[in-house]
Amino acid sequence: MRKVIIGIGGTTNGGKTTLSKSLQELLCNSCVISQDNFFKDDSVVPTDINGFKQYDSLDALHMDRMMGDIGSWQENPEHFMTSHGFAVKSTASEPPNVFVLIVEGFLIFNHRHLNSLFNKKYFLQIPYETCKERRSSRVYVPPDPPGYLDGYVWPMYLKNRKAMEEAVNDIVFLDGTQKRETLLSTVLADIQECLWLHRD
Numbered sequence: 001m002r003k004v005i006i007g008i009g010g011t012t013n014g015g016k017t018t019l020s021k022s023l024q025e026l027l028c029n030s031c032v033i034s035q036d037n038f039f040k041d042d043s044v045v046p047t048d049i050n051g052f053k054q055y056d057s058l059d060a061l062h063m064d065r066m067m068g069d070i071g072s073w074q075e076n077p078e079h080f081m082t083s084h085g086f087a088v089k090s091t092a093s094e095p096p097n098v099f100v101l102i103v104e105g106f107l108i109f110n111h112r113h114l115n116s117l118f119n120k121k122y123f124l125q126i127p128y129e130t131c132k133e134r135r136s137s138r139v140y141v142p143p144d145p146p147g148y149l150d151g152y153v154w155p156m157y158l159k160n161r162k163a164m165e166e167a168v169n170d171i172v173f174l175d176g177t178q179k180r181e182t183l184l185s186t187v188l189a190d191i192q193e194c195l196w197l198h199r200d
Ligand SMILES: Nc1ncnc2c1ncn2[C@@H]1O[C@H](COP(=O)(O)OP(=O)(O)OP(=O)(O)O)[C@@H](O)[C@H]1O
Pocket: 010, 011, 012, 013, 014, 015, 016, 017, 018, 019, 036, 105, 106, 134, 176, 177, 178, 179, 180, 183
């Protein structure tokens, strides 16, 4: 049995969740772990000197719990999938021979250990204007206070991205302003080639 881990990182609102969900629906025996599900409680996230909550940092995330979930999938993908509501496709005569885990999030390539687990890394980048427009129609919990993107989120994106580029190579950069269908077909074809090249 083979296990493949795909990383979908990128700018906030780059389209990571959208792309990951579509890939998961099309890739047999795949499931998604989203970094956004591991944010710490607001009460323990510190505030910077400008009064902005410091959410765009690995310190604001329960990375230990996220790594724990990835470890559970590695130990037993079939059990992980069924206990997290993902369908496993197999027959008695033909058990699944490949499981795919899609890990998506804005800081997945800034975590050294997590980085070492990926078979393939994609980064959905969007320019500032696109990010501002998309993020303004999103409501996070807690919601973005006025000036949050300009005063905190975008400067942190540039900082985290620089650190990522200094530490990580073999990332496939994608233009997140492309159509959803274009992004999906490009990445799907690339993953399928990767699965084919590394078949048993
Ligand atoms: N290719 C695309 N073209 C236009 N809009 C898109 C595209 N992909 C996603 N969107 C829209 O952009 C917004 C952000 O998408 P999504 O939630 O997938 O991004 P994300 O990278 O997961 O964001 P987050 O910063 O919360 O992690 C949503 O409103 C979504 O519908």
